[in-house]
Amino acid sequence: MTVTDIFIAIFSTLGSLAILFAAIGMVRMPDFYLRLSVTVKAGTLGVGFLLFCAAVIFPDISVTTKAIAIAFFLILTAPVAAHMIARTAYHIGVPMWKDTVIDEFETEDERGDGEE
Amino acid sequence: MKSPILQSASRYLLPILLLFSVFLLLRGHYYPGGGFVGGLVAAIAFVLHSFAFGTAESMKMLKYKPSAIIPVGLIVAAIAMFLPVLFGLPVMTGLWIEEPIPVVGMIGSALLFDIGVYLVVIGVVLTILFTISLETH
Amino acid sequence: MLFTILIGLITSCLLIPLGKYFRSPVSVALALLPVILFGYFVYHIPQVSSGETLYESTKWVPSLGINFDFRLDGLSLLFSLLITGIGSLIFVYASSYLKGHPYLDRFYGYLCLFMSAMLGVVLSDNILLLFIFWELTSISSFFLIGFNNDSAVSRKSALTALSMTGLGGFLLLAGMVLIGEMAGTYSIGELINASGVITEHPLYPLVLGLVLMGAFTKSAQFPFHFWLPGAMKAPTPVSAYLHSATMVKAGIFLMARFTPILGGTPLWSYTLLIVGGVTMLYAAVHSLFRTDLKGVLAYSTIAVLGVLTFLIGLGTEEAFIAAGTFIIAHALYKASLFLVTGVIDYQTGTRDITRLGGLRKVLFPVFVAGTLAALSSAGLPFSFGFIGKDLIYEATLTAGDPLRILLTVVAVIANICLVAAGFMAGIKPFAGALPTQFADVKMPSALVWIPPLILGLSGFALGCFPDLAGQYIVAPTVSALTVEPVEFTLKIWHGFNTVLLLSGITIIAGTVVYLFNKPAVSKIAFVERFNSYTPHYFFQKSWITFRRFSVWYTGFMHNGFLRSYLIKIIIFAEILLIYELVKGGPIYIDYGKLIPVSVHEGINVLILLGAIYLTVTTTSRLTAVVGTSIIGYAICLMFVFYSAPDLAITQFTIDTLTVVLFVFVLFNLPSFLVVAHGNRSIVIRDALVAGLFGILLSLTAIKVLQVPTVKDISEFYGKFAYSLAKGKNVVNIVLVDFRGFDTMFEIVVLSISAIGVYSLIKLRLKTSEKD
Amino acid sequence: MIDNHIVATVLVHLFTALAQLLLPKKTVPQMILSIAGCLLSFLLALALFMKVYSGGILTMNAANWDAPFGIVFVADLFSSTMVLLTSVAALAVSIFSAVGVGRARMLFGYFPIFHFLIMGLNGAFLTGDIFNLYVWFEVVIISSFVLLTLGGRIPQLEGAVKYMAMNILASMFFLTGIGILYGITGSLNMADLSLKIAQVEDRSVVNLTAIFFLVGFGIKSAVFPLYFWLPSSYHTPPSAVAAVFGGLLTKLGLYALFRCFTLLFVPDDFAQTVFIIIACATILTGAFGALIRTNIRRVLSYLIVCHIGFVVGGLGLCSKTALLGAVFYLIHDIIVKTNLFLIAGLIRQLRGTMNMGKLGGIYAEYPKISLLIAIVLFSLVGIPPLSGFWPKIYLIEAALMSKSYAFTASVILGSFITLFVVAKLWSEVFWKDAVVDEVIVDNFKPLKTGRKFLMILPIGILASTSLFIGLNAEFIIQVADRIANEMIDTTPYTSAVLGNK
Amino acid sequence: MELLLVFLIGALYASGVYLILRRSMVRLLLGIILLGNGTNILIFLLGTITKGKPPVMAANLEVFEDIYADPIPQALILTAIVISFGLTSFAIVLLKRVYALLGTDDLDTLNTPQEEDI
Amino acid sequence: MTLNLYFDYVIFPLLSVSAILIFIRLFKGPDLVDRVISIDLIITTGIAVITAISIRSAQPVFLDVAVILALIAFLGTIAFSFYLDKQK
């Protein structure tokens, strides 16, 4: 194994682990919002690591730009999606974990100037 | 369900997706992509826009009815198909300009055909989705 | 000869545009057509009677051996003369009888068509050509019987007649095709030579059955006779023409035509004898129980048809002579009786025998015609009927059969009834006192009473000079049947012998029966008690049962439930697949050729299976959509595993769009698939059927995997993708170049579906908008 | 040989449809374009037919790739005959549509879709590539979905759901068959497949493949027990549409069935038995259904099913005579069935209903139209010498020759029921007096003479075609005979496509 | 791997068939989609599968040097996917219209009695 | 140990296990939104797998697939949230 290989092995492992954590979080987290919170980031991070490996292993600028593009697109879209689904979940009343400490959104809603 | 975050996201995603779709279209002959996928991605760009701003808004932005794109695309593709007949060749035969052109590569009737496909796919997807969406919402 | 047929066809076609000029009494001019034809055939009598057969041929469909091949031998001539001769009188009669009828032109059109068809039947020298005209007679008679189409009974009779003769026709066709198959020809001349081949063929009974079915249905033999009385709903000229002289005789003609081909075997003889005998007895007795003049005539006609069948079945020369003579005699007197009946009906407004009487006082010429016909029908000396009857008895007596006594007795009984029936129809309405309501009955136009009078008179003319008919017409007819020249003379007087005795008995007994058998409504009631034992009833019942079965079957198969259709289709496919898989023997798998499984591929399949399970079992629409979308994404991943990036991209984008589509559509539907829970046993059944289908598909796939694959085409693509098609993504090259045509029309498919979606959603027809 | 003429009919319809798509709001130009396109395509089809009839099989390698590498179009006598018949039917329907289809439907793409449908049919008949055939099938299916639902009435949609489900299932079977076929031969070109399939050692795999084609095309041809979609849907669309469907759609299935089972798979004894059983059951099913229905179009739908049995039986008997008869029947049936559905439309125009119980009095009011219709009706029955008669001789002959008495009996019974049903239809619809307590909605009388003419003309065209077929049977027999020869000896086909490789 | 895919194909076909035999029109649609997927994978499998060798030439090559996956099944499936998208979208909209008109997606109710025929 | 083997025995199994775990969530729900975010994460994992395959098979072409996935995967999520929002 060359140095690059070891480098790649490490980063790909990190990436995979990040995704594994996201997956575990997905299963283990007690409510929807917490699951969402975990997954978006860890998933993106994991993919980011793997993309970094790809960029390193292929000596080609097109691959590198592609890897950047993927990461960029993920960073661009994932939070938007998360925001949309979270908002909807909240609107349709997906319950929060019993230990939730504060919900300022709800009070906002009650004030009546929430959306719609 | 207007979300400012989605709206501003779609504002920069729309050009990116469109650009990307053209990219897919042009390089289809060499790499994965082509008219279909390109068209689908372009359509998705507008679908996203309609999610963010409402379909009526997207229609306004398009100016033309998406269904009007369909015959245009079909005609482009049909011309690409029919062109060789004028040269005494069987329909659909690939015609090529001798010299490759930078970025795109070889230019030929295949590309024209792919452009037709691209337009048709955009037209079709948008017609279907926008029609349903306008009727329902 | 072709022109004799064409001229009628052309006339009937011309009557469509020119009909309006023939709705007036001018229509009598159309009688010129049969008159000319009659003249044509008369002109040929000497030639034919000298033993010559005239042939004519025009190419039409040589591949099938069907050409306009015509022959004019004795048999054809006999029938041609009847068709055109009686036809002439009918044409004249009808122009007056149906005077002022708004559709007189149509009537003549059908009549011309019918006459041509009949001529075609009798002149054809090719059995398939004969069949063509045979069917045309059925169709044209359908229009004639149903001519009074505003009457429901009329329509029903026409339908029944067409059904019976039509069914017989199709069977006849099969029989003829089979004959052609056996003998290698459809030409009658050649078939007569090949007669032995056919009669000795193992399928001869089948052929015989098929052909005779055709003949029996057409000539109203028991048990298919019932359509004929019904067909009396037609205008009287039609009854006179079709049901006495021509169409029903087509069946007789057919049997005669086929005598030299199929005849001469015991099977042939016994079948005809039995059917003919039963028919004549059954119908003759039946005729006595009718009160409707036309009913009486119809049944007596059936009886006569039975007699003719019977005679042809006898198969002796004497029988043929009798048949030939009797055909002429019957045609003359029966047509006359029908026409007389028509006049009575027309002038008095009734055909009920119980109410009719004394009409000789007001309708004298008609009375003469009727009486002449009745006497001929009774077989009084100096009538042609007398000759006919004598010949019948002679034929039965000389049959040489052990059954000849029985046959003779049968003939006598039948004839007795026929005498009575003839009197009932021809004399009864004119005899006795004139009921007051008929006192002011007017004499009809001469055009109406002259034709029956001519017919009646010619019956007696021929009765006085029988050999005129015998030598010139009957003899050639008989030789057409026996295929050798025959010599005989028809004489009025044979001396005192058994035949004369039988004739005397017949006439006396018939007169007695006539005098004592008072037609009455009570008798009809009596007969009706046996209705449920009649063939007609049997056929009706069978038809009703058949219809019921059709209703049940159609409802069972096509019950309106999509899933029931789908499961039938699937089970059908499964049966075939199981058969082939079982027949194909055990399935081997070459494990060495398989690609090893990687973890991620295995897990991917596992997820796919899980997603399938989720999709199938969930009760929430949305979850089902989630499931399918996961399936799509997993498949996309699979495409990446197995080197198909283009597919992966397409699958993914399309899958995403499908989700969007579903989401757009589904949200105003209730979210739960409540209707999904059906009967548990149905669910199990469906699951078994579906599971079996999956297993069969898997087994098929395994079998196919064992077949070594050829890759020369894809290698060609790889080799020339860049050099010739100037690209490096071979899939895309295939799509836009090698197989660009697929793509071109695939986008057409997409476009159509978009237009469809658009119109489906936008187009709302108002109820007022018609197609 | 480069011969773009082969696809000319396809292209004409394509460009006609495209031109119409560019004029979405202009119905009159669409109409004119449609009739002109159909006329042109008819002339081209006629020319193609003549060319093939006199000069033998023609091929065209699309995109200039030699077979089997590209998609090849083949005009043999069978395909060019089918194209010609399609063109005749299309021309008639196109003219009829001008009056028979409402403006609302025209505004929503009736004409372009109609032309796409015809284009699809022509393409399907002409292609020599099995996957390309699939694409054409899909063009036809999707067009027929759209035409079926155009207008969106409830019965239409109900029919469409069933139609759609079963036709998609059929496509699934077909596509599965193609997949397997590619798996065992690595080819898609039908001529090439014909040679390669013959070389496959494991015959049971070939037979399995054949089953998928049998079921797939069987559904499309509406044979027993796969026919359900047809009587579920054909009574729902506008008559012009029903005419195309009735005349042509199932025939495409039959065409494909014949192509596949003569060129690719030669039926073994089992397959022949299956075909015969299917044929008999189909005839009976259709006959039973037609007997008990009272709506004209439902009756006609079942009659379609019934008569498909005749044709399939010809395939099952698989002798030359049988194939000849089947092909002749196919030729006859396309013209007559198209016409009958047009007639149903005309009747509806005359009376506002297609229910036999409510109809009546047409003969009294429109005697000449009625007689014209009578010709068509009796052609259907096969009253000699009209067109339906001739093929029956061959079919019965072939059935008797191969001792297939069940099929003979079915043909006779089927013909008889057809006769009965048609006679009853005539008596109920034309003879019977108009039903007293029914309000007659005669939409025909108020039409302008020109429009009346446009409605009658196509029926007349098709009726005269029927008459031509019947009276000039010798010519049709010659054609059918050569087609049957093509089916039995496929060497000319394969060598025309592959060049003598 | 092939056997696993064979199993998967069986499962897809079986579940597709099971779903089209249900009363719900949504399930009918899902069944059709599953059958379509099953067919696609079948074509893919029977056209032989190859790992990691897409039929795309590297930028510096003009012919393939290595083995590559068969492009034909891929092209066929691609066409099939797109076509079934067209059909599916039409079918979905049909479902929508039926639901709008009849208020149900129960296929068993799609039986307008014959008497209502025109 | 080569990089390929490392990928086969470590990276792919890790990602596969993740996919299974996410799928369990997808199966369990309980709400539709849980399923939706499971899909989202499965796609993200898919992108990771594609990247890994691209590295493992030395075929950068597969990254093109990943680009598309990254760019449009979120549309499904948005569609679902749109649906739920409208349905309410």
Next chain:
Amino acid sequence: MIKHLLMNLLLSFIWVALTGSLYFMNFFFGFLLGFSVLWILNRSEEDHRYFTRVPQTIMFIFFFVYEMIVANLQVAYDVITPKYFFKPGIVRYPLQADTDVEISILSTIISLTPGTLILDISEDKKWLYIHVMYLGDKERFIQRIKNGFEKRLLAILR
């Protein structure tokens, strides 16, 4: 500022052309080289924004990655240990950013950082509703965002 960016890119391309190798690292090196050259050349100009913002951006990215890794580790730890440590809540966060671009970038960043997730934004775009995993003290959380991401971001964008 755009002028400088373009110039810088041009210089990188020239470098790549000169060295003849379109390798990413090479391009990056060229970019750095070009940046320093430009910086040196333009020290006297008034508009220094470009030259301050590039390092700022880079610093910001590093800060973001750092935050992300730390938070990820925290969450990861929480995920794999049996007991839950988090105290989730939804916080109403007053926005300083006011343009669309600012808000989107900020919310993207907040969402991408583990432990926080944008739920919604108020109609008037003055408030963000943030779902927080570890909500010790609400005010402290708000301050952390305000002085952390938002401040740095606005510094770059404005």
